[in-house]
Amino acid sequence: MPTNVLRLVAVAALGAALVGCGADTDARLTAKPSPRTSAQQPAGPERPAVTPVFLRGADSGRTTRAKTAPKTVALTFDADMTADQGPRAARGERFDNPTLITSLRRLEVPATIFMTGRWAEEYPFQAREIGSDPLFEVANHSYSHYSFTADCHGLPVLGKQDMAADVERAFGAFRKAGVRQVVPYFRFPGGCYDRSTLRTLAPAGLTAVQWDVVSGDAFATDADAVAEQVLAGVRPGSLVVMHCTTSAAPVTDEAVRTIVPALRERGYRFVKVSELMKGAS
Secondary structure, eight states: OOSSSSOOOEEEETTOOOOOOOTTSOHHHHSSOOTTSGGGSOOSTTSOOOOEEEEETTEEEEOOOOTTOOOEEEEEEEEOOOTTOHHHHHTTOOOOOHHHHHHHHHHTOOEEEEEOHHHHHHSHHHHHHHHHOTTEEEEEOOSSOOBSSSSSTTOOBOOGGGHHHHHHHHHHHHHHHTOOOEEEEEOOGGGOOOHHHHHHHGGGOOEEEOOSEEOOOTTOOOHHHHHHHHHHHOOTTEEEEEEOOTTTOTTHHHHHHHHHHHHHHTTOEEOOHHHHHHTOO
16 A cells, blocks of 8 residues: 555544444443434434544544535445454354345445455455455455554554554455455544554555444344434434444344435435545545
């Protein structure tokens, strides 16, 4: 991945709770909405468009989409696997979710997959198939799914000196698996970052993407509850975080099959992050 391509920015909705939602974090931290999550917000087309917040290195600025922004929404899926979960995969634990990918294709839903390098190594055929399908784009979710900050929901922590190498190792895993449609976006494991990590990763030329709608699919067992939480939170320009990990997010596929037709009935169009970001200027 060439350096100095794009400035490093983190995108999130104004006022959204940046809770960790990696599928490898503690279920007690990921399964319950915080007091200000989207589940408690009213649904309906009258709600205003999302206001993104951009953090550029140590500085910050804001830019707002017009309230007349088209009804677009980006579904994103974290394909999580930590560097040390190979033995669990060997014992049959599924960190992939091919049924979900099949449903997205059948429903013709564009989506961005935030993939760890370790996931691409474990499932190279799936990674290549996803990365060759024009319906999808693949973004970097680190190699190890270790945290880039301390105290990130129990995740192991990378040393600052190892962060850039971890990100590049993920890109190397994508290349080895034959993943073609890789976009210059990055999602911090657990959603945890600070200004220091932004400065550390800035030379990689990546855009760090957060979210404004927490699906609550990690460790969930009730697909209807996940769907209701997403439908309650989506606004024009929303970015939803979900997971592509059967063992830790077993009801995501079922929830998506409810979410997609419901949002289309409301007039929403699904886009990849790359298209959503074009309107965030």
